[in-house]
Amino acid sequence: MSFEVYLSGEIHTEWREEIKRGAEARGLDIIFTAPVTDHDASDAAGDHLGPQSEGFWRDHKSSKVNAIRTRTLIERSDLVVVRFGDKYKQWNAAFDAGYCAALDKPYITLHDEDIIHPLKEVDAAALAWATTTEQVVETLAYVLRD
Template sequence: MTRIWNVYLSGEIHTDWRAEIQKGCESAGLPVEFSAPVTDHGASDDCGVAIMGEEPNKFWHDHKGAKLNTIRTRSLLGEADIVVVRFGDKYKQWNAAFDAGYAAALGLPLIVMHGDEHQHALKEVDAAALAVIDTPAQVVQILDYVINGKLPA
């Protein structure tokens, strides 16, 4: 029986990097299942008030949403074999940094993906990672190597 690897994809939601990784793994025939936080920005922001009632104060609005999102994040990240965290250009992803720290605290293998412009700001996150890369294709190559011992062609 082939082991199915569970890979948690955390981080920015404004590009299609998750789909690129999933497509690359499918093309390579890798036995991988993916999980991720809710990537619908509006749903993620407003889930708490949509389910538990409106809040006039933005702090409590965000607090309710963060707690509901944490149920998903803790559960799925905790079940992961490997965690990939992508930091994008558009916003500061504090939630992604938290996920990276949480994965490191759990002792989960961590792959961090970002461009050179974030090297300094993410130096502590990078230090906790087992790999720091630039592209989704490199994630696929890492997974192929870890799973099959196969180097890129």
């Protein structure tokens, strides 16, 4: 069995690469996709559409351009992994999880125990909650098992 997995969420650690390496080491047939993880590039995604005098409108245009990629890749995926880190609040990750729930798209949350309470609704709709990338890889291995 083959899977397409969208890796959503925080962009400040190497969690995506850890999952990719783990899946490759296990010989899993997975295509991984992700948002643009270059923070500056993501913030500037709509700049080519013309200058804005206010930060709100720059963010507004860029979020819409980023949404083209995000929505397309989430809709095309078989499964989404949503990572919540501890450095910043990932409102975009929470939005992606909600989008998955609305689409009835299976997703796994990946976060530490210290943010269980603020993510209780997000976790309640997830099909699994993991605290490590190894747990995500093990879940993927099970799901793709012959």
